[in-house]
Amino acid sequence: MFLKNYILTVYRSVKSLLTGMKITGYYFFHPKKIVTQEYPDNRATLQMFDRFKGEVTMPHNQNNEHRCTGCQACEIACPNGTIKIITKQEILPDGKKKKRLDTFVYHHDMCTLCNMCIIACPSDAIVMAQTFEHSVYDKKLLKKVLNAEGSKLMEGVE
Amino acid sequence: MRGLIEEDYTTQEGEFVINIGPQHPSTHGVLHLKVWLNGETIIKVQPHLGYIHRSIEKMSESLSYRNFIFATSRMDYLAAHINNEACALAVEKGLQIEAPPRARVVRTILAELTRLSSHQLWWASTGLDLGAVTPFFYAFREREAILDIMDETCGARLTQNFLVPGGLMADIHPNFQKRTKEVLKQIKENFKEYDELLTENVIFQNRTKNVGILNKQDALSFGVTGPTARASGLSCDIRKWAPYSAYSMVEFDEILDEGCDSYSRYMVRMKEMRQSVNIIEQLIDNIPEGDFQEKTKNVIKLPKGDFYQRVETPRGELGVYIVSDGASSPYRIKYRSPNFSNLSVLPELAKGCKIGDLVAIMSTIDLVIPDIDR
Numbered sequence: 107m108f109l110k111n112y113i114l115t116v117y118r119s120v121k122s123l124l125t126g127m128k129i130t131g132y133y134f135f136h137p138k139k140i141v142t143q144e145y146p147d148n149r150a151t152l153q154m155f156d157r158f159k160g161e162v163t164m165p166h167n168q169n170n171e172h173r174c175t176g177c178q179a180c181e182i183a184c185p186n187g188t189i190k191i192i193t194k195q196e197i198l199p200d201g202k203k204k205k206r207l208d209t210f211v212y213h214h215d216m217c218t219l220c221n222m223c224i225i226a227c228p229s230d231a232i233v234m235a236q237t238f239e240h241s242v243y244d245k246k247l248l249k250k251v252l253n254a255e256g257s258k259l260m261e262g263v264e
Numbered sequence: 265m266r267g268l269i270e271e272d273y274t275t276q277e278g279e280f281v282i283n284i285g286p287q288h289p290s291t292h293g294v295l296h297l298k299v300w301l302n303g304e305t306i307i308k309v310q311p312h313l314g315y316i317h318r319s320i321e322k323m324s325e326s327l328s329y330r331n332f333i334f335a336t337s338r339m340d341y342l343a344a345h346i347n348n349e350a351c352a353l354a355v356e357k358g359l360q361i362e363a364p365p366r367a368r369v370v371r372t373i374l375a376e377l378t379r380l381s382s383h384q385l386w387w388a389s390t391g392l393d394l395g396a397v398t399p400f401f402y403a404f405r406e407r408e409a410i411l412d413i414m415d416e417t418c419g420a421r422l423t424q425n426f427l428v429p430g431g432l433m434a435d436i437h438p439n440f441q442k443r444t445k446e447v448l449k450q451i452k453e454n455f456k457e458y459d460e461l462l463t464e465n466v467i468f469q470n471r472t473k474n475v476g477i478l479n480k481q482d483a484l485s486f487g488v489t490g491p492t493a494r495a496s497g498l499s500c501d502i503r504k505w506a507p508y509s510a511y512s513m514v515e516f517d518e519i520l521d522e523g524c525d526s527y528s529r530y531m532v533r534m535k536e537m538r539q540s541v542n543i544i545e546q547l548i549d550n551i552p553e554g555d556f557q558e559k560t561k562n563v564i565k566l567p568k569g570d571f572y573q574r575v576e577t578p579r580g581e582l583g584v585y586i587v588s589d590g591a592s593s594p595y596r597i598k599y600r601s602p603n604f605s606n607l608s609v610l611p612e613l614a615k616g617c618k619i620g621d622l623v624a625i626m627s628t629i630d631l632v633i634p635d636i637d638r
């Protein structure tokens with residue numbers, strides 16, 4: 107009885123191990139079924155999803171114009187003070203004074219990519235970019251100014 | 265605290281103390297276990313916490329009701345969506361609004377996908393902890409596919425932050441339904457591989473069966489919830505007991521097991537994965553049309569009072585308790601995290617076991633340490 111049980115246990119054990127090995131063997135002979143991607147070798151073909159949150163950016167059109175009015179809604183919406191909006195007074199052609207964006211400072215190192223600023227912006231001035239290789243040697247490089255040099259507010263955005 | 269623990273137990277002749285951790289023990293997080301041993305037998309285990317305390321509760325007191333949600337993704341990072349959902353539901357309770365049907369159904373689908381991916385990572389790391397490296401890669405194959413769904417619709421793989429009080433942040437991606445169905449099909453086919461690789465493996469069975477017995481009474485008195493408690497026959501599924509989002513619309517079984525040991529905790533989770541697939545299948549073709557967000561005021565203010573919402577995360581019951589004094593940020597927030605209570609039972613389970621069993625017990629309780637420390 108003891109011997110029979112012993113042999114049965116050994117038989118079951120070996121069988122269960124072989125069952126597991128069968129799967130490994132199956133994939134060894136079916137390399138097409140393997141889904142591993144070899145980053146960074148696949149950089150050329152690697153495509154991120156269009157909603158992927160990589161970093162906050164401000165799109166400009168060909169005339170170097172953006173849509174940011176400097177209303178600071180994004181600065182208030184940000185949970186950890188990543189965005190600093192610096193505004194300036196501008197005198198319009200009709201003589202009226204108007205608040206305009208001077209510098210949009212974005213601390214990428216602090217950003218949690220939570221999307222709150224994007225949904226808070228009333229004029230869709232900022233979007234998430236799909237970039238993801240952000241490592242740099244100097245932390246200072248992660249402090250970015252999003253509005254381009256000499257850019258101004260797009261016509262018709264209030 | 266530390267002094268207290270040392271006085272608590274003096275080592276006898278032939279006994280010694282070892283420290284497990286606080287380095288990162290594979291996927292669980294930074295936990296430090298102080299173990300008193302006699303040979304290989306465990307006399308006493310003392311968990312030391314606080315290595316990744318980030319003060320999320322205190323931080324939330326200075327954030328608005330819209331903004332405090334994002335931080336909860338970092339508590340139980342394997343179930344970020346469900347944590348977000350708990351907070352959103354709690355704020356909605358305070359505002360006395362309900363998310364539109366579309367948002368509720370999408371939330372439920374995403375929550376179940378989260379549960380699937382979390383259980384898959386748990387399955388992978390359990391294998392890894394017990395010396396089986398291969399399962400890890402098979403589980404990550406499916407988990408990756410689920411994270412792709414998350415990535416496409418929510419914009420992030422782990423810390424989604426896709427919910428706002430009142431609904432979703434954006435509508436679902438046009439590919440959402442198609443991709444989810446594909447992934448479900450793949451997962452259902454591959455459950456068989458999971459069983460062949462690990463469940464039926466004789467070494468794995470010997471290492472988990474009759475190890476770490478947690479009886480029903482202990483589970484109840486330690487406040488253990490989730491699959492860990494259900495493996496001791498304690499019915500505690502919040503999705504059944506207090507349905508939220510769209511759980512009242514679907515039919516599913518609460519998985520119970522009377523085995524009480526590590527192997528039944530394992531089996532409960534394996535069966536729960538199949539139930540999650542079942543729930544998603546019922547909902548994926550029936551996402552109602554309409555708004556994805558209930559309109560809320562720009563600045564959300566909750567009325568004076570306190571609001572409590574509980575949800576079922578992959579690891580147990582998460583409670584969000586908000587005390588409001590009528591201002592635009594909470595007066596006090598308290599999270600009742602499932603992992604903290606589940607960890608409290610670990611010393612009880614490990615007593616008298618061998619040191620090798622401690623790993624089996626720890627991994628089948630399925631701890632995520634950042635959720636304990638918060």
Ligand code: SF4
Binds near residue numbers: 184
């Ligand atoms: S994504 Fe979040 S953390 Fe980053 S700038 Fe926007 S609001 Fe701030």
Ligand code: SF4
Binds near residue numbers: 174178191231
């Ligand atoms: S980015 Fe949008 S929200 Fe922020 S200051 Fe500019 S217009 Fe206002």
